Amino acid sequence: MSIEVVNITKTYKNFTALQNVNLHIPEGELVALLGPSGSGKTTLLRLIAGLEQSQQGRILFNGEDNTDRDVRERQVGFVFQHYALFRHMNIFDNLAFGLTVRPRKTRPSKREIHEKVHSLLRLVQLEGLAHRYPSQLSGGQRQRVALARALAVEPKFLLLDEPFGALDTKVRQELRRWLRHLHGKLGLTILFVTHDQEEAMELADRVVVMNEGRVEQVGSPEEIYHKPANPFVYSFLGRVNLFHGRIQNGRIKLGEAEFEAEHDVGEGPAVGYMRPHDVEVSLHPPKSSAATAVQAQTERITLLGPIVRLELKRLDTKEVFEAEMSRQRFLELNVVEGGTVYVTLHNVSIFVDNAPAIKPTRAYVPQQVSI
Numbered sequence: 444m445s446i447e448v449v450n451i452t453k454t455y456k457n458f459t460a461l462q463n464v465n466l467h468i469p470e471g472e473l474v475a476l477l478g479p480s481g482s483g484k485t486t487l488l489r490l491i492a493g494l495e496q497s498q499q500g501r502i503l504f505n506g507e508d509n510t511d512r513d514v515r516e517r518q519v520g521f522v523f524q525h526y527a528l529f530r531h532m533n534i535f536d537n538l539a540f541g542l543t544v545r546p547r548k549t550r551p552s553k554r555e556i557h558e559k560v561h562s563l564l565r566l567v568q569l570e571g572l573a574h575r576y577p578s579q580l581s582g583g584q585r586q587r588v589a590l591a592r593a594l595a596v597e598p599k600f601l602l603l604d605e606p607f608g609a610l611d612t613k614v615r616q617e618l619r620r621w622l623r624h625l626h627g628k629l630g631l632t633i634l635f636v637t638h639d640q641e642e643a644m645e646l647a648d649r650v651v652v653m654n655e656g657r658v659e660q661v662g663s664p665e666e667i668y669h670k671p672a673n674p675f676v677y678s679f680l681g682r683v684n685l686f687h688g689r690i691q692n693g694r695i696k697l698g699e700a701e702f703e704a705e706h707d708v709g710e711g712p713a714v715g716y717m718r719p720h721d722v723e724v725s726l727h728p729p730k731s732s733a734a735t736a737v738q739a740q741t742e743r744i745t746l747l748g749p750i751v752r753l754e755l756k757r758l759d760t761k762e763v764f765e766a767e768m769s770r771q772r773f774l775e776l777n778v779v780e781g782g783t784v785y786v787t788l789h790n791v792s793i794f795v796d797n798a799p800a801i802k803p804t805r806a807y808v809p810q811q812v813s814i
């Protein structure tokens with residue numbers, strides 16, 4: 444089932460938690476709501492579920508207006524960070540609960556419930572644990588039971604609020620793989636909240652980046668990482684270097700590094716954003732006369748297994764920034780702390796105020812002046 448959020452604004456007294464949010468989630472997609480704490484992710488999820496009401500806007504399921512329907516009518520499956528299983532019921536009863544409390548008319552028979560619960564246990568790979576109590580399961584197992592319980596009532600879609608938040612890294616990774624697989628098998632629309640960018644990138648077909656009650660960007664993991672719409676998205680998705688400079692005479696000057704802009708971008712202060720893995724480090728000045736290389740001092744070297752991170756300080760602007768490279772490249776280079784290197788800046792995105800990114804088309808090549 445598709446979900447459409449149309450122009451939703453939600454305020455608590457005089458605090459605006461969501462502002463003019465619009466979002467379309469096509470049927471069958473696995474979508475992440477990603478953003479820092481307080482950005483409005485849970486509020487949006489609760490509004491879609493029908494647990495909250497907004498002051499403005501509509502919520503449509505498959506094009507049908509559900510704004511005024513209550514939570515039970517919406518037939519949504521939920522899973523929260525803290526598994527919230529019934530502690531006094533065994534796993535079988537936890538899974539059967541949603542079906543046994545249905546009105547007599549729509550309640551399945553005992554045999555049907557038994558079959559359903561066992562097929563769900565098979566689906567979440569917990570067969571044989573039906574008679575255990577929640578306290579006798581690991582955190583990851585409990586969370587899989589919570590998912591199975593949400594699926595038991597055959598929801599139109601699943602809403603997951605930081606479903607793996609309380610689990611340790613290794614279990615989280617396993618559950619991510621498992622959820623991806625489950626989604627592939629069921630083809631259900633799933634919307635999940637996370638503040639972990641790696642989780643969003645690894646799991647989701649599409650990521651909705653939120654900040655201060657607004658949607659900053661919606662795109663595939665590839666798009667939001669490689670084509671961030673604005674400085675917030677750039678900075679939120681991974682490490683980033685900032686270089687301060689100016690646009691003048693159609694050229695973008697970041698200290699001694701200069702780039703040409705494809706079209707007229709005005710004049711004034713500008714900030715260059717760049718990922719550490721796009722910084723090319725060399726011990727020698729580049730052969731080309733392009734003015735994108737600057738000198739820097741190596742302040743610190745951090746070995747991170749297969750990756751090596753250098754903390755560098757530009758000699759021209761004194762800005763401190765990071766470069767990342769493979770261990771192999773690091774060993775070939777022979778960089779030392781305190782030494783001087785040449786860095787070439789690739790893939791810089793220039794942002795002026797909050798306008799869309801300017802991608803420099805090429806490095807500025809100074810003209811030879813003949814005397």
Ligand SMILES: Nc1ncnc2c1ncn2[C@@H]1O[C@H](COP(=O)(O)OP(=O)(O)OP(=O)(O)O)[C@@H](O)[C@H]1O
Binds near residue numbers: 460480483485486638
């Ligand atoms: N019932 C409430 N009354 C007042 N303010 C609220 C209420 N619920 C949420 N808020 C505020 O709305 C904002 C958005 O909260 P929300 O829980 O949606 O954020 P979030 O992105 O899910 O954050 P987190 O990752 O920390 O869970 C926060 O500033 C929060 O303090």
